[in-house]
């Protein structure tokens with residue numbers, strides 16, 4: 001069977017771009033693999049593979065480098081693992097227009113490093129920037145604390161080229177920063193978990209690199225959520241322009257700063273005078289605050305470390321402990337409640353829990369480590385809390401065996417038929433990333 | 442119910458009237474319908490079957506359900522300021538006017554959200570929260586009249602969208618009546634990233650062809666600490682355009698960066714809000730920066746330096762809020778000002794990569810000369826969104842057609858330099874054929890496929906946004922060839 005697949009693929013793409021799995025090799029414990037791996041390096045090759053698979057009833061898992069392998073999906077192996085790792089590079093960077101078009105397999109940090117030379121950046125701050133490909137970041141709609149000021153993928157992407165399951169290349173959006181010609185199809189693909197098409201080229205708007213940055217770490221040793229909340233409300237009601245307002249639980253704070261207290265990470269990016277002015281202002285609002293200020297490189301280093309705290313799909317999961325991550329969306333001011341609960345979970349289920357959430361953007365990330373059964377209980381516990389808060393929760397990382405036991409996407413939305421309808425129109429044979437998304441789409 | 446006792450002959454109108462409450466909830470006499478035969482795009486006119494004024498979501502749903510069951514075409518209408526003909530009843534639609542659903546439902550400043558009904562007027566939102574120091578960012582020049590429902594449908598932009606984004610970047614939740622009458626809610630309480638495809642993003646800018654928006658949750662922002670506004674006059678358009686590029690590449694993100702050319706200046710100075718722009722200059726730039734005070738001084742001095750290096754004739758910083766407001770009123774009433782120098786005008790809405798500005802303006806000038814029609818340019822220079830205004834006189838036979846052609850030619854120029862045919866006004870009726878400048882047939886079908894999921898019977902706002910299918914035309918041609 002494997003051999004036959006390999007032979008078939010050779011009629012579509014060069015032999016050197018196909019990796020057949022050795023017989024003794026086990027499927028990946030995170031699933032989302034493929035019986036054979038193909039590594040196309042052009043859009044034509046991607047289209048050829050997808051078209052062939054679609055016409056011949058084969059299934060495809062799409063992947064970049066695999067940092068999100070533990071996110072969604074209940075299938076161990078599709079027929080083909082389509083890896084975009086060898087499809088990378090910058091297609092066009094118009095410095096004066098502040099736009100860039102890149103191939104989807106390009107690593108995020110590589111792009112940022114290149115743009116740095118032009119004093120520009122992609123205004124996104126996803127996890128694992130060294131490893132994550134831009135295609136993956138966009139396909140799962142990953143965002144970090146700086147989303148508060150910079151927005152998320154939907155605010156940054158202005159154009160896409162997408163290979164549809166039938167092999168045709170569909171362009172959406174364009175290369176200009178404002179565009180309402182036709183439906184805003186970009187939005188459909190951002191966060192679609194690769195279930196509609198394979199993103200090949202991504203055009204984004206850029207922002208200037210800030211001239212100066214600093215990070216205020218404000219600790220709340222008493223741990224009173226009301227104190228944190230009311231401080232945040234006061235801060236948000238000033239005309240300060242923080243880039244982040246991220247609440248970090250004590251265990252994570254200890255790892256990042258050495259101090260085991262609830263900590264607010266308040267970032268500023270602007271010209272230097274304005275950054276310092278804002279630091280002083282924060283001190284004025286909360287004079288008794290315990291405060292550390294990280295300037296420039298120290299701030300950047302903090303964030304670098306920060307983006308590496310969750311489990312990473314490229315690592316083999318440990319056999320001894322189970323890891324999981326949950327992304328939670330609630331109203332901004334409900335964030336402290338979620339973070340506080342994450343601390344309870346540690347004692348209740350004997351887990352290590354890293355949690356942080358943005359009081360300016362309403363998203364929390366909770367990373368859990370412990371015994372499988374406890375993890376399951378803790379996730380259910382969190383999910384119920386979030387439901388009571390009227391929010392949404394998605395499990396972003398979990399080993400395959402557990403993903404089969406609990407639906408990582410939670411309840412289907414009432415308008416699920418629309419989501420399903422879109423999938424059926426575009427990928428009626430479920431060729432791409434089958435069962436990776438909400439409601440088994 | 443209020444219509445009981447009246448003798449209405451048309452059975453559908455009778456039934457529709459029975460689904461509504463409040464005074465005069467339906468119009469159906471020809472003389473009443475005339476006001477609804479077009480929107481801000483006045484070149485094409487069609488009468489609706491009736492106009493209904495629902496008071497709440499349930500009434501909208503009941504009307505839609507009735508239309509769906511009886512295969513009556515229908516569409517939504519806000520303030521009717523749309524410039525591409527989106528609210529024009531091409532198919533004798535029942536027009537569902539949302540103007541009576543105009544409440545501000547709630548404001549939650551702690552979470553920075555507000556919930557409005559679709560007929561709530563854009564500017565009223567900012568006015569309602571200004572005393573607390575907050576505002577709603579998308580600011581189309583029509584904001585004193587247009588509705589937030591219409592803004593969502595068109596994904597409206599405005600002068601300050603350069604820094605803060607357009608409507609889609611500020612919409613957090615929608616309640617929607619689907620074309621079969623079903624009510625759905627997406628993005629409850631404005632909570633981000635509902636699992637599933639981003640329907641909020643898809644619906645915003647769908648020009649009222651996928652559903653009728655009945656409730657909107659938007660993000661509101663805190664006023665910046667400070668803002669400053671600069672006016673710069675240039676003797677050469679090229680210098681003005683270069684200054685735009687230079688400002689952007691110094692790393693400043695201005696809150697707004699607007700430009701007007703000589704013809705536009707002639708118009709705004711002849712209209713209601715003149716500010717004394719010299720008549721002989723080629724271009725004026727209106728530049729605004731906002732943010733933390735101490736940062737602003739630095740940015741302003743950089744901007745002044747750029748302007749000087751590009752041979753600016755005169756550059757000044759607004760000295761008071763009053764002066765600033767006058768400059769903005771002069772700019773924001775720019776379209777209407779054309780009335781002062783021309784009987785009719787047609788607004789276009791192309792977008793280009795900003796670095797191509799000088800060459801595109803030159804080509805637009807050529808189009809003007811070839812067509813024999815004056816073209817004024819008012820535009821959001823910072824994001825490359827041009828508004829060529831083609832001036833014409835509809836009383837002169839053939840001039841309307843020439844104006845339409847010239848407008849289309851401007852869009853072709855934009856598309857050819859890697860831009861697009863509309864940045865904020867939408868495709869509507871007006872730019873259906875121009876969609877082919879930017880999309881292949883296959884890409885257009887990809888979009889109509891999505892429409893079919895929401896609007897399978899195409900009863901809602903049919904005939905908008907997409908060109909008549911090219912394939913059909915070809916098939917017909919082939920048929921003709923084979924039969925002859």
Ligand SMILES: Cc1cc2nc3c(=O)[nH]c(=O)nc-3n(C[C@H](O)[C@H](O)[C@H](O)COP(=O)(O)OP(=O)(O)OC[C@H]3O[C@@H](n4cnc5c(N)ncnc54)[C@H](O)[C@@H]3O)c2cc1C
Nearest residue numbers: 519520521522523527581582588590591594598649654865
């Ligand atoms: C002088 C002038 C200046 C303008 N300046 C700008 C500008 O700076 N930026 C800009 O972007 N636009 C501008 N416009 C265009 C226009 O104001 C916008 O497109 C606005 O968003 C339309 O809102 P409306 O309420 O008038 O909608 P309408 O014109 O009534 O409708 C527009 C479209 O939206 C649909 N629609 C309306 N309400 C709903 C709803 N509740 N649910 C679903 N669909 C709905 C309609 O079916 C139609 O297709 C300007 C127009 C004028 C006349």
